[in-house]
Structures are given as structure tokens and as C-alpha cells.
Amino acid sequence: MIIQALEVMLFGMLGIFIVMGVIIGVISLLGKLGKPSKEREEPPED
Amino acid sequence: MDMIGRFFSALFGSVINMAADPASLAKMLVMWVIGGVLIYLAIKKDMEPALLLPMGVGAILVNLPMSGALDQLVGNQVQRGALSVLFDAGIENELFPLLLFIGIGAMIDFGPLLCNPKLLLFGAAAQFGIFLTILLAASIGHFFPGTFSITDAASAGMIGAADGPTAIFVSGYYDTKYMGAIMVAAYSYMALVPIIQPPCIRLVTTRKERLIRMPYAKDKVSRRVRILFPIIVTVIAGIVSPQSVTLVGFLMFGNLIRECGVLDSLSQTAQGALANLITILLGITVAVRMHADEFLSIHTLLIMLLGLFAFVFDTIGGVLFAKFLNLFIKNKVNPMIGACGISAFPMSCRVVHKMGLAEDNQNYLLMHAAGVNVGGQVASVIAGGLVISFVDQIIGKV
Numbered sequence: 001m002i003i004q005a006l007e008v009m010l011f012g013m014l015g016i017f018i019v020m021g022v023i024i025g026v027i028s029l030l031g032k033l034g035k036p037s038k039e040r041e042e043p044p045e046d
Numbered sequence: 047m048d049m050i051g052r053f054f055s056a057l058f059g060s061v062i063n064m065a066a067d068p069a070s071l072a073k074m075l076v077m078w079v080i081g082g083v084l085i086y087l088a089i090k091k092d093m094e095p096a097l098l099l100p101m102g103v104g105a106i107l108v109n110l111p112m113s114g115a116l117d118q119l120v121g122n123q124v125q126r127g128a129l130s131v132l133f134d135a136g137i138e139n140e141l142f143p144l145l146l147f148i149g150i151g152a153m154i155d156f157g158p159l160l161c162n163p164k165l166l167l168f169g170a171a172a173q174f175g176i177f178l179t180i181l182l183a184a185s186i187g188h189f190f191p192g193t194f195s196i197t198d199a200a201s202a203g204m205i206g207a208a209d210g211p212t213a214i215f216v217s218g219y220y221d222t223k224y225m226g227a228i229m230v231a232a233y234s235y236m237a238l239v240p241i242i243q244p245p246c247i248r249l250v251t252t253r254k255e256r257l258i259r260m261p262y263a264k265d266k267v268s269r270r271v272r273i274l275f276p277i278i279v280t281v282i283a284g285i286v287s288p289q290s291v292t293l294v295g296f297l298m299f300g301n302l303i304r305e306c307g308v309l310d311s312l313s314q315t316a317q318g319a320l321a322n323l324i325t326i327l328l329g330i331t332v333a334v335r336m337h338a339d340e341f342l343s344i345h346t347l348l349i350m351l352l353g354l355f356a357f358v359f360d361t362i363g364g365v366l367f368a369k370f371l372n373l374f375i376k377n378k379v380n381p382m383i384g385a386c387g388i389s390a391f392p393m394s395c396r397v398v399h400k401m402g403l404a405e406d407n408q409n410y411l412l413m414h415a416a417g418v419n420v421g422g423q424v425a426s427v428i429a430g431g432l433v434i435s436f437v438d439q440i441i442g443k444v
Contacts, residue, residue, distance in 0.1 A: 004196055005184030008436045009177035013170075015432045016425060019286050020170040023424075026278050027163040030271050 064111045073338035074109050080341075081105035084230070093237035096322075097210065097329045101229065104129065104333020105341075116334065132327060133334040137225075140218045142328045143211035144296045149321025150211070150423075151300020152313050154391070156275055158417035159424075160267040165383075165414070167367070169421030172387025173429040174363025176206035179356035180433070186348065193345060198222050200437045202349055205232045206356025207426035208239070208390040214332065215293055216430050220437075226335035227346040231353030239393045242354070244401060246361040247385050255369065256405045258380040262413045272305040283428050289438060290431030297427055360388040364418075379414070386415045387422035395419040 055062075064071045084102030088095035107115045108129060116127040136142035159165055180203035187194035194202065197220035204213040205228055213232045217225040235242060247256075276298030284291035304313045335341070368384030382401055386394045395415035402411040 001184045001188045001196055001199075002181070004440045005181040005199060007440065008196075008200070008433065009181050011436055012177045012180075012429065012432050013174065015286065015436075016170045016173055016429055017167070019282060019428055019432075020166045020421075020425065022282050023279055024163040024166050026282070027160060027271065027275060030274055030278075031160070031163070031267075 059112075061111060070338070073342050074111065076342060077109035077336065077338045078106050080336075081109070087234075087237075091237075094233045096325045097229075097233045098237075100326055100329025101233070101333055101336070104330040105336045107330070108333050108337050116337070129331055129334050132331040136327060137214065137218050137331055137334075138221065140215050140292075142324050142331065143214040143218070144292055146211045146321060146324040146328060147293065147296040147427075148300035148303070149316045149318075149324065151276070151297040151302075152304045152316035153321070154301060154304075154420050154423060156272070156301065156420055157267050158413045159420045160271055160275060162414075162417055165417040166421040166425065167371075168364055168384045168418040169387040169389075169423075169425030171367030171384060172360045172364030172389075172418075172422055173206070173425050175356040175358065175360030175388075176203045176426075176429055176433070178359045178363075179203040179206050179352050182355060183348075183352055193348070196437060196440060198224055200433050201225070201228055202352045203356060204228070204430060204433065205235065205349075205353035206360050206388075207430060208232070208236055208357065208360065208388045208394070209423065209426045209430075210236070211328075212293065212426055212430040214328065215290075216433060219290075219434055223335070223340050224345060224349050226332060226337075226341050227349040228353070229332045229335075230346075231350050234350075235353050235357045236390050236393065239357075239388070239390045240397050242357050243361050243385055243388070243394065243397050246358050247365055247382050247398070247401065250362055250365050251369070251381050253405065255372075255381050256401070257409070258378050259406070259409050260380050260383070260411060260414050262410065269305070269307065273302065276301040276305070279424060283431060287428070287431035287435040290434045293431055294424075294427050297424075357388065361385045364388060364422075380409070380411055383411055383415050383418050386418040387425060389419070389422040389426040391419045391423050392416065394422070 081102045084098045084105060087093040088099035088102060107113060112118060114127055115129040117130040118125050180199045183194045183199035183202045184196055187199055201217040201220050201222040201224060204216040207213055210232050213228055217228050280295045280298045283294040300316050303309045303316055364384030364387040365381045368379050368381035372378045382398045386398050388394050398415040399412040402409045
């Protein structure tokens with residue numbers, strides 16, 4: 001049972017970081033897509 | 047004479063039966079005291095009163111002799127008790143915690159987290175206590191057969207989620223007999239976060255680290271991101287852990303109601319009426335698992351100790367992860383915010399904010415701490431789902 005619990009612990013921690021990493025990636029991407037780009041904000045140079 | 051006998055039997059039959067069994071009578075009296083203590087803590091000490099008070103009343107209710115609140119065998123027929131019916135209808139099938147999650151989701155503002163999504167990592171790190179407690183409980187079960195099975199260990203570990211509904215969900219899913227003790231531990235320790243966390247944080251941080259300032263630049267989070275966040279989290283968590291998708295799904299459904307901007311009245315209902323109604327029913331129904339025969343055992347004491355262990359190592363895990371990150375990043379984070387990943391929203395972020403101010407009265411950590419705290423809420427729910435997935439694989443349920 002200890003080995004089983006170790007398995008749950010190792011895979012659980014690994015799994016939670018992977019899931020969080022994926023969520024962070026997707027949210028960051030959405031955040032970037034949602035913001036106007038700097039080039040568009042600045043007036044064009046002559 | 048017969049009439050007088052029937053009169054006394056009708057009035058005091060249950061007491062006479064109990065008096066014939068002094069051991070049961072003593073257990074019953076102890077449970078009344080425990081119920082009274084829970085009610086006292088709720089009213090006098092303001093410790094999670096919404097849950098501890100109904101649980102205290104429930105503990106007394108189910109431990110009355112021949113209590114009609116529980117199923118009773120009368121002759122050859124089972125007379126259904128109201129609490130047993132509620133238990134079957136709302137906890138055994140995990141319905142109550144799920145409905146409560148709609149309300150909780152509607153209460154949470156993920157704004158501080160969405161400004162800095164990396165804070166989710168602290169939430170993940172602070173679930174360490176859950177998994178370490180599962181390992182500890184399983185070890186106890188291994189060396190002392192008959193104490194904890196792997197499913198009991200998983201349920202006990204979920205106290206570390208610092209999130210009552212998740213702990214109830216997992217306990218209900220595995221139908222553990224320790225659900226009553228798990229609930230008492232989870233809600234008591236949540237109320238004790240201001241006492242448990244500060245010494246743990248001080249133990250693993252230096253004063254210099256506690257003084258690290260974290261400027262807060264408030265980015266405006268677009269409505270599109272706020273709306274897409276609950277949907278994305280549900281889809282990702284559902285793919286990873288389909289057995290428990292409802293856990294995350296209902297939390298995020300509640301949040302979507304809040305953020306969509308067109309369901310204000312439903313959002314208010316979910317945050318208020320729905321959450322309150324379910325809280326009342328949940329507290330008193332959990333007491334079904336607080337019958338003296340199940341509750342008064344060494345296991346209950348063990349569960350309480352395991353719960354404390356889980357809270358302590360959740361806190362330490364979050365703080366140590368923040369210290370680890372500081373080795374690699376330029377803009378250092380105050381490691382105290384790692385402790386907020388324990389969930390226990392919003393108590394934990396208030397504790398860390400106050401600790402930050404106590405060290406340096408110009409150091410405002412509240413928004414960072416709140417971001418980690420709501421991240422911890424998401425992480426604890428996902429951790430619950432992952433525990434179910436992995437344990438199901440082990441016991442061959444899937």
C-alpha cells in the first residue's frame with residue numbers, strides 16, 4: 001500500500017503541475033491575444 | 047398495570063433500553079459533549095459557524111437513543127430517517143458538495159490570478175500536504191492493518207485541500223466511514239488557519255525573505271479572458287480526470303455565471319441562497335457519519351492528526367516552492383505568498399497579508415496573496431480529481 005500511495009503522490013504532484021502549466025500557457029496566450037499590440041498603439045513613424 | 051407500563055414504555059422506552067447498555071450510554075453522552083463543543087466553537091469562537099453549528103446539532107440528533115433522524119429497524123421493517131434520506135440524496139451521490147461549488151464559483155473573483163497566471167504554480171505546490179498525508183495514512187494502514195485502506199488514506203489526505211466540499215466529494219466517492227471525522231478536521235483546521243500558518247511560514251523563511259516587496263501593477267483583465275478561463279479549466283481538467291470533471295465543472299460553471307455579465311440575478315442566487323441552503327443541509331447531513339459507534343475511535347484522533355499534518359505540509363510546500371523559484375527568477379517573490387496556495391479562501395491570503403505588514407508596514411501583499419489563494423482553490427479541486435483518478439486506477443475501479 002505504501003508503494004501505491006507513493007505512486008499517487010508522485011504522479012499526483014506531477015499531474016497537478018502539468019495541468020496548471022497547460023492552464024497557465026493557454027491563459028497567457030489568451031491574455032496576449034486580448035491586448036492590442038505595441039506597434040498598433042504607437043503612432044507610425046514617418 | 048398494563049396501561050401504566052405502556053405509558054412509561056412510550057415515554058422512556060429508549061432511555062430504559064440505553065440504561066441497559068451502559069457502554070452505549072457513555073458513548074452517546076460523549077457525542078453530546080462533542081456536539082456541544084462544536085456548537086460552542088461555532089457561536090463563541092466564530093469558527094466556521096455555518097458548518098460547525100449544523101454539524102454540532104446533527105451530532106446530537108443522530109446520537110439520541112433510537113433517533114428517528116436515522117434509519118431504524120422496527121420489527122422487520124426499516125423506518126427511514128430524514129437525515130439518512132438526505133445523506134443518500136445529497137452526499138452519497140456527491141450532489142451537495144457539487145451544488146455548493148456552484149455557489150463558491152460564483153463568489154470567486156479570479157481577476158488577481160488572471161493578471162498573473164503563473165501564481166497557479168504556487169497553488170499546485172501547496173497541494174503537497176495532501177499527497178504526503180495520503181502516503182502517511184497509507185503507511186499507517188500498512189503497518190497497522192485494519193486502520194486505513196488506500197481509499198480511506200485518499201479521503202483523509204483531502205483534508206489538506208483546505209476546501210470542505212472537495213473533501214466531502216472524495217470521502218463520499220469512496221464512501222469512507224471516516225467522513226464525519228474528516229469533516230470536523232477539515233472545517234476546524236480551516237478556521238484555525240490564522241493559528242496554524244504563521245509559525246509554519248516563520249519556520250521556513252528568514253526575515254530577509256519575509257521583507258521582500260512585491261509591487262502590484264494592476265492589469266485590466268479582458269472580459270473575454272474572464273469568460274474563457276472557466277471553460278478552459280473545465281475542458282483541461284475534464285480531459286485529465288474525467289471521473290471528477292463535475293467537481294471542477296460545477297465550480298467553473300458558478301464562475302461563468304458570475305463573469306458572463308448577463309446572469310446577475312442567477313449569480314446573486316448562487317452566491318447567496320443556493321450556497322446558504324446547501325451549507326445548512328450539508329452540515330447537518332454529514333452528521334450521519336458522526337454516530338458514536340463510528341466516530342468514537344482511535345481513528346478519529348488519527349484523522350485529526352493527519353489533517354493537521356496535511357495543513358502544515360501544504361503551507362510548507364507552498365513556501366518552499368516560492369523559495370525554490372526565487373533561485374531562478376529576477377523579480378523575487380515574497381515566499382510567504384506560497385502559503386496561500388492552501389486554498390482556505392480568503393482566510394489564508396489575509397493571514398499572509400497581515401504577516402507582510404507586520405514585517406514591513408509598506409509591503410502590501412494582499413493582491414498577490416489573493417491570486418495565489420484563488421489559484422489554490424482551483425488546484426485543490428484538480429488535486430481531488432487527480433487523487434480519484436490515480437486511486438481508481440490502483441484499486442481497479444476503472
